[in-house]
Amino acid sequence: MNQLVYKDFEAFRKLEGEQLPVGDWIMITQDMINTFADVTQDFQWVHVDVERARKESPFKKTIAHGFLSISLLSKMLMDLITVESAVMGFNYGLNKVRFPHPVMVDSRLRLHSSVTKIEEYADNGLKITWDCTLEIEGIEKPACVAEFVSLMFEG
Template sequence: MEKLICANFEEFRLHKGNNLPDGDWITVTQEMINAFADATLDFQWIHIDVEKAKQHSPFKTPIAHGFMSISLVSKMLGDAIEIQSAKMGVNYGLNKVRFPHPVPVNSKVRLVGSIADIEDYGDTGLKITWQCTVEIQGVDKPACVAEFISLMFE
């Protein structure tokens, strides 16, 4: 993937409304799903019990937590864009989050997104609204669709 690199906020503002480069595919492994379950204390069998999922799940395999899909967006955005003058960024919130399709273990996911809005935030910051779709390789419906809002500071 070719990363969008901007020297500073001024240059970044020129990209408002533009699409981001399509992300690289990330394989969602059972180890990642188990680690997410450990971190969130969400141990529902559909995610972590491989044998039970094979027998009783309509998907016949474990699926990733829906919130794991949205949690990957921060990493995927960082892979897609760099603002060299930014000293730090933080997650601010989410709008209109949906999980249209489950992510079966060993699926590959990637970010397809755009820069929906850029607003000033205080004296040295920006509030950015990203339109994010987490695609699943070979599946028509996405894993996640959301407006993801972050703050960046110079």
């Protein structure tokens, strides 16, 4: 996938209302799930107990935390777009978040997204609303559907 590169905010603003290229696949490993559990202190057996999941889960595998999936949105968007004049960006919030299908260990995810809205923010910033859907390879329902809102600032 080729990254979209914009020189400055003026060029980037033209992306409002546009669909972005589909992102690259990311494999969700048990190590990622375990690390996320360590950081968030969420050790539910459906995430971290491989043997119990094999015996008791309807999926017969561990599943990723829903918030692990959504936490990948920043990285996935940064993989798709660069604004050269931007000096920093922040997560602003999430709207309408849903997790329609669990992400089983060793599944691959990729991002389908568009820029819904670009608004002025402060003196040198933009507030961007992204429409995001995380596709699970081989599964009809997505892992996550959300409006993701971020801030970006020029130097």
